[in-house]
Amino acid sequence: NAGVTQTPKFRILKIGQSMTLQCTQDMNHNYMYWYRQDPGMGLKLIYYSVGAGITDKGEVPNGYNVSRSTTEDFPLRLELAAPSQTSVYFCASSKQGIGGNTIYFGEGSWLTVV
Amino acid sequence: DQQVKQNSPSLSVQEGRISILNCDYTNSMFDYFLWYKKYPAEGPTFLISISSIKDKNEDGRFTVFLNKSAKHLSLHIVPSQPGDSAVYFCAARAINTDKLIFGTGTRLQVFP
Numbered sequence: 001n002a003g004v005t006q007t008p009k010f011r012i013l014k015i016g017q018s019m020t021l022q023c024t025q026d027m028n029h030n031y032m033y034w035y036r037q038d039p040g041m042g043l044k045l046i047y048y049s050v051g052a053g054i055t056d057k058g059e060v061p062n063g064y065n066v067s068r069s070t071t072e073d074f075p076l077r078l079e080l081a082a083p084s085q086t087s088v089y090f091c092a093s094s095k096q097g098i099g100g101n102t103i104y105f106g107e108g109s110w111l112t113v114v
Numbered sequence: 115d116q117q118v119k120q121n122s123p124s125l126s127v128q129e130g131r132i133s134i135l136n137c138d139y140t141n142s143m144f145d146y147f148l149w150y151k152k153y154p155a156e157g158p159t160f161l162i163s164i165s166s167i168k169d170k171n172e173d174g175r176f177t178v179f180l181n182k183s184a185k186h187l188s189l190h191i192v193p194s195q196p197g198d199s200a201v202y203f204c205a206a207r208a209i210n211t212d213k214l215i216f217g218t219g220t221r222l223q224v225f226p
Contacts, residue, residue, distance in 0.1 A: 043216040044216070103148075
């Protein structure tokens, strides 16, 4: 049982480059989320989606884009990478919303922008 | 503006004793609270949650207490085990939203 799968696990980007972090879940969850965690900090919500075709901004959306064309996939796109985007990125999913439902997290993607 | 605060970055407890992790929040619109546990190089895993209509929720060795008037919640682990050594995050949801606001985490170390 795969759960939430993120790729790549590690990536080094040069300033100005772009890339996509892939996230897929096999639990048929409607809700999907992208968080980032900076050293010594809690997780900050970047974007989330309540279903295919629907996305919304979280706390720190600037510099990122998302799409949700299928229930399973929720890729996060970084355009014009900046050193401030060096972080650990976590994708997550849940069946419904947060109340009373467990959110499952992927293992994380470590991104360094140099 | 840190709406969810975990003021103790680390806690060290002897095996078999009680671990108490604390969390304070500022937003009175939070109605659901969760605790997550995170090991290095892994994603957070759900531990226990509590609705704002309750003041206590228990699951095995883990109990969460909520004091709404003080905007404070705590996680009790009894008895503590070495495998509990991890970073613990408190998280809160504002009513009618699907966004979780996380605290900065407390690193718990349980030593023999």
